Amino acid sequence: MPELPEVETIVRDLRPLLIERHFTHLTLSDQALRQPWQPEWSAQVLGGAIQSIRRRGKWMILNLASGRRLVVHLGMTGQLTVTSSALPLEDHTHLVFTLDGGLEQLRYRDIRRFGGITLYADEATTEAFLNDTLGPEPFDLNPATFQHGVQATARCLKAVLLDQHIVAGVGNIYADESLHTACLHPSQLGRATTSAECVRLQSAIVEVLTRAIERRGSSIRNYVGGSGLRGGYQEEFRAYGRTGQPCPRCDTAIEVVRLAGRSSHYCPRCQRTAS
DNA sequence: ACAGGATCCTGGGGGC
């Protein structure tokens, strides 16, 4: 999916387009999403203004004046965009929220249907769900908490970074990029990782995500921002998707290995497992 | 308890 930088970009794009606006109409596709939209929600989202929009991990939360929350996850191929109502609906568009005035729509499109939109009744139930699902945000991660999360497990670092309870928002791309920046091998075990390496890894995560947000995220295939613009961070990849190409640090060919069910790209020379 | 694999979907690319 869109990982943290992509979701952050979408949230920033959508804010000026959606704040103080409200939905007047909603249409659904006949294909079920992983988290199916419940029929009774349709009437509940109409009429009340959108007061704020924020990101938590890879999730987006739209606060409605009624107190209800629209909670969005994009799965692997989700797109949430505001477009002119006059534009034809693209294939795989599953929810269309028409905005007041009727000229624009908020559209949720998701080819693989791994994502979805859920309506929560109030702030308390929304926060309970998010805090149960997610660990801390990378930008306010307590170093001791992170170190404990890494060192307490027998999983490899790649799996640790993909675990949303350890740090929220990192996915396959930014896990590979962070490990490369930190000079750590993706298959190194969490419990074999030193405290100094944890510090290095944490700074690498922050550095990589910050730069990726500046570039509006990475567009590999389906990702677009809230206004349909693509991202540019894919031009700065050091490891992800660069199998056989030279490591920008040492020129060694990048290799790929399958870990935690995901392809993991790394430099065999400058990302050596600690011995 | 924990780690790894299978699974939910569709589409695109490579190999034959």
Place this chain on the structure above:
DNA sequence: TGCCCCCAGGATCCTG
């Protein structure tokens, strides 16, 4: 050209 297999930015459930 066509077909088949594998792969893809994620999260959850099941198994050993």
